[in-house]
Amino acid sequence: MILPQSGEIALGIDAMPVLGYVGDFFNATAGNNTNFGFINGIYNANTIYVKYYLEDQVAVRGAVRICHQNWIDKEFVTANQEIPDPLVTVTDVNTFNSTNIGIGADYLMYRGKGRVQGYFGGGAFVNYNSWNDSYTYGNPFTTMYSSPAWYDFGLGAQVSGGERVLETYNNNSFGLTLRGVIGVEYFFAPKISIGGEMGLGFNAQRDGGFQTVERWTGTDIEVETTELPHDVFIGVDNFTSASLFLMFHF
Template identity: 30%
Template sequence: MKKYILSLLTCAIALSATAQEETSTSNAPVSKKGKAILPAAGDIAVGVDALPYINFAGNMFNGYGTTGAQNTLNVGSTTIYGKYYLSSDAAVRVELYLNNSKDQNTAYVQDDNQVDDNPDAQVEDLQIINRNDVGIGVGFQKYRGYDRLRGTYGAVLSYYRFRNVTEYTWGNQMNDVNSTPTSTNWYGAGTQPASRDLMVDNDLTQTFSLGLIGGVEYFFLPKVCIGGEAGIYLNYTMNSQADKTYETIEQGIYREKDLATSPEDNFFSLTTQVYDAARVAGRLYILFHF
């Protein structure tokens, strides 16, 4: 938290210095070159989450490098924003949240077929974790404020989809001769399990949400703003059945079997985040208007 606050203060000082180059009128602020600062009817805005960039900029000024760690830009999961202004104080919005990944983990284990002749012989186990995390939202916003600072409020409809599937490939084959092959202890089953997972599907989660949002935007350059918003969302979530495919030896015969691990369920919830559960305090973003 202290790191975030210091980063925000650093950026606020920089933005305030930039804003000194701009002037305003009683109706709409303009820069010294006469350029309009605020968006107008027909303008389009695009933007992204600002927090990764704020942290990166803040670390450049707060002595991050003295710890010996490298200051890197870690975008990770992100939301892309788009807006179309119906008037200077009203806009429709769309947002796209993405957090997809594919992680491959490998580990060496004893080669059971060669261990008698060569105790150092090894084979490789492979674990692949596929994460598919997507959200999309559409909404309407109103604005009001003074000079470069504007408050905003509105409503958003959103859809969120999450799926996590893990696949395993084992170096030592399971058969009637070797029914408990040496294996990597990926998930707590031990190093010589009597059964091994081949695929684990941790269900499909789908959430439909209706949210009320509010926030502020500050235009530190003509048609460029940094903003923050928070909201409260009524959600309806559907979880499909989770299952897995595993291999085992039964009465000397190799079998691949399917097993349901949790039933499907549906529920309502009221939350202060949408898409990413880590963002319970709201979102920060930067928008460019054209």
């Protein structure tokens, strides 16, 4: 049998990293992959899918996305000196890390002929995100250097001033998506398929966080933490659980 049947289970992975690797292999370059402009969303990478067929043409699908990023950016700036020398530098460091977890489920109904199977359905996704952006500076605030040189990582340039950000973070960002989906799978081998889909849904997200800054008061260093505004987004947009995926049925 080529097509899955009632009672069978399928496991799937995002196919984009595989296609990107194949593109790199044949082109002898890095960063190549297929690009579908209409595909969007926060569930289209590092996602694992589990599907169970309630009937031959009806299935429920669960998806789990776990993503963690960590990177460090180091930049040289001119050191505090009475006579500035551009060859004498110190290092400013920006450290960023984030964790994104998405969990969702869809109810899917299939129809098609032969190896080509189209499907449609709907589902819901919940997303949690936390992130931290911290900065360390090589030039401290002092009485002599109340406006030292430092690197503005947002602008991408060396600046000077009496106030700068030490940390921006958010540990409590949630999103909820209710959506409809439409897609197609092609079974190029028995019980093995490649497919793609897109979805249109109602999305609600809540974000906020805190920011810590340091400033020179004229006599000392003052550190202050303030709460950032809570941003709420509610709207209709296109979301997808994967741009392209591979499914293995058994």
